Amino acid sequence: MAVIETTDLTKRYGDLVAVDRLNLRVEEGEIFGLLGPNGAGKTTTVLMLLGLTEPSAGTARVCGHDPTRDPLAVKRIVGYLPDSVGFYEDLTAWQNLAYTADLNDLPMAETKRRIAEVLDRVGLTDVAHKRVGTYSRGMRQRLGIADVLLKHPQVVILDEPTIGLDPEATVDLLDFIRHLARSERMTVIVSSHQLPQVQRICDRVGIFSQGKLIAQGAIDQLGRQLFGAEFMLVEAQVRPLNDQTVTLLRGIPGVERVEPNRDAVLLALSRDARADVVRQLVKSGVDILAMRVRGSALEEIYMRYFQHA
Amino acid sequence: MPGLAPVFRKEIADHFSSRRFLILLALIFIAGLAATYVAAQSIRDAVTSSGAQARFIFLLLFTASNGQLPPFVAFISFLGPLLGLALGFDAINSEHSRGTLSRVLAQPVYRDAVINGKFLAGLTTIVVMIVAIGLILSGLGLRLIGIPPTAEEILRLTSFFAVTAVYVAFWMSLAIMFSIFFRQAATSALAGMAVWIVCTFFVGMLSGIMANLLVPLGPDATLADVVRLQDTQQALARLSPVTLYGEATFTLLSPTARTLMPLQLLGLLPEARGMVLTPLPWIMSLQLVWPQIVGLVALTVVCFVISYIRFMRQEIRA
Incomplete structure (x- = not known):
């Protein structure tokens, strides 16, 4: 009831x-x-x-x-x-x-x-x-x-x-x-x-x-409800950060969106694909300096609405 | 009505234990004691000078003075408003600013229980206080002059204290109204004081000026014109509850008062010639000032009704 x-x-x-x-x-x-x-x-x-x-x-x-x-x-x-x-x-x-x-x-x-x-x-x-x-x-x-x-x-x-x-x-x-x-x-x-x-x-x-x-x-x-498939945001500091790396990241299953910033790249994942990301990058000779979960998509959307208000 | 009794109990307890109340009680009490004592000391002169009123010695305790200290009636008409304002000026706004109102209203009580409870508690406090002061001063007077009051005097004193309670209740009602309209307790207190000062000091002067403007007296003014000016001035002054209270108490405590018209003017009127200043019975004095008393009650009710409506419609959140 x-x-x-x-x-x-x-x-x-x-x-x-x-x-x-x-x-x-x-x-x-x-x-x-x-x-x-x-x-x-x-x-x-x-x-x-x-x-x-x-x-x-x-x-x-x-x-x-x-x-x-x-x-x-x-x-x-x-x-x-x-x-x-x-x-x-x-x-x-x-x-x-x-x-x-x-x-x-x-x-x-x-x-x-x-x-x-x-x-x-x-x-x-x-x-x-x-x-x-x-x-x-x-x-x-x-x-x-x-x-x-x-x-x-x-x-x-x-x-x-x-x-x-x-x-x-x-x-x-x-x-x-x-x-x-x-x-x-x-x-x-x-x-x-x-x-x-x-x-x-x-x-x-x-x-x-x-x-x-x-x-x-x-x-x-x-x-998921708000953001479609994405449910995790991961920030990764990689070297080198160039178009090639971005293309590589886009190709990994589970990675929905890739947003390169100044020195880090923001990945929106539809599943927990962190291990795959690391494996692929290492295999291609890209160094991973740091990687951290920047929070859930909920936080992201909440912040976005917060700014609107 | 759910909630009325608890609010009433709490407010009564608050009033009687508040420092504010104790200070005012002490002030009125001391003023009363001093005035009664002085009146008792000078009562012999007062009796000889008051002529027909000499039959009402006990009443003189409250109205007589030696010229240095005002009589009790004057004290109470001055301090009564202060008492009323003190009891009500932060009734509602302090609940808002402390954040207690929403907590109280989240309990299973109707909203008007809060304002009704506060009003009734204030009223009860006033009545208890005035009855106590009246009895103490009467007792003291009895000790000092040794003449017990007659039944007539007891009736007059009782009605005097009842009118005083209504008068103080009006000021409390006004203060509660301000406490709903003004969110700051200080603003509400100041607004109350402003009304009090205007009614006490300025209405008398302003009514005179206004009356002169409305009824200008030329060089060939007749007696009727003078009476008309006087009536206008009195009507304007009666907008003030202080005037209403003054007239009511004067008449109730002075059995010889037969009219509220000034004596100098009365002497000019042909129909007043040969009028003997014999005392009126209590009921006739009461009838004479019944409009004043009804006016005071009406003002109190009007303030309460405005407060009630406004409070019921007010948003709970600040």
Whole structure:
């Protein structure tokens, strides 16, 4: 069953189309990445899924509920971590969570139990009674996760969860999210503009650009979907780099495209043909000084769309 | 309504524990204590000079002054707006700027629970505070002068404090409205202060100037012209809630006030000749200023309705 399904979901602000006829399907237990540059319509999509913004056209379904008609039913089962999540600075972490629990109408005993549970999970038990004003960025983000988990959601939506975190904290948080989704069978939607992060944890991704979903699918399929046959980009530093070498490279099966640069050549491969390339070059007396995978085609296409936006 | 009670509880807790509230409470409390004490000290002179009003000694505690310190009524009409503004000026915009609004609204609550909860919590805070100050000052006055208030005086004081609560609620309502329209808390506070200062200091002057322009008095002006000028000036001044509050409280606390027209002018009118300054019963004083009270309530409601509509339509993202 699709946990989240949208049909031609559209949001217009005046002349600006923030989200353009979005058709999205997220299955249960999946980690889905919404990938796209800032302003591509990711947050607007998320707000529409939660019923915090009304769509201009189209419909959305979250676990069978319509967020526009019945926002409370959706908000009861969806945990949302906004980008730049904020807390009441004068209150302690515990008090902040207690307020969320109160808004969710949890009884007091249950509130206490759940707060202890979620604080323990995110590792903030020791500082539970410190004012949030004294928290670091990473701690706030973890508190945000605790806040989301408090209502025992079926679906978790995280909007730019790693923004402003240092690399180590980013990795920790991502691994935690991944672990969580797997251990609880929760459906997770992560919106981000950083491809490596999405690649690290997501089963499937949808790429947003200017309000449109330009591609969606599993990460390794996505490159193919967008780029035709190519799925790997390899940069090789060879000597000599002349027309003869280029012709030679073009003749190797699996090499789709050859782009000679100043001192290196960029190869787009439709299969992992690196060994063949090396063998052929050595056989023809061309020296290979270096060879490295420059990333997947996904990265390439993503960068290209990023520049457009 | 889901969410109203939690928002209300949190806001009440916030108000009563905020430094801002404690400072204002202390300020109003000290002003009240000083004014009541001074009034009690000079009450003998006040009683002799106030003639018919001498039957209402207890009320004099709140209206009498020795000329050095203003009476409590004057203090509260000045500090009340400040209290209201302080309770509301960052109600919504601070939730926006801290990023807490989207988190709260992602919980299963209706959006209007937030603004209704905040408004009700502010209102409750104001009522609790004013009732507390009223009772403390009355108690103090009772100790100082030793004359208990009559039933009539109790009614008058109760209605005075009720009108004061409405007055402060208006300023809070205005401040909440500004907190929705202005994203910066400082801007919203300044806007509130600007309205407060204009209403307190400038409306009186401006209404005089405007009235003179609208109803110019020639050298052959009749008494009717003078009355007309006076009416125009008063009508203009009544655009300000400060004027409405001033008239309402003056009438409620001065049983001899039979009209809101200035006394000098009243003396000129033939029909007013021989009018005895006997005190009015409470209900008639209330009737006299009922329009003022309704006006204050209406202004409060208008501000709230504008806030409500604007808040419901506002985009959640900054």
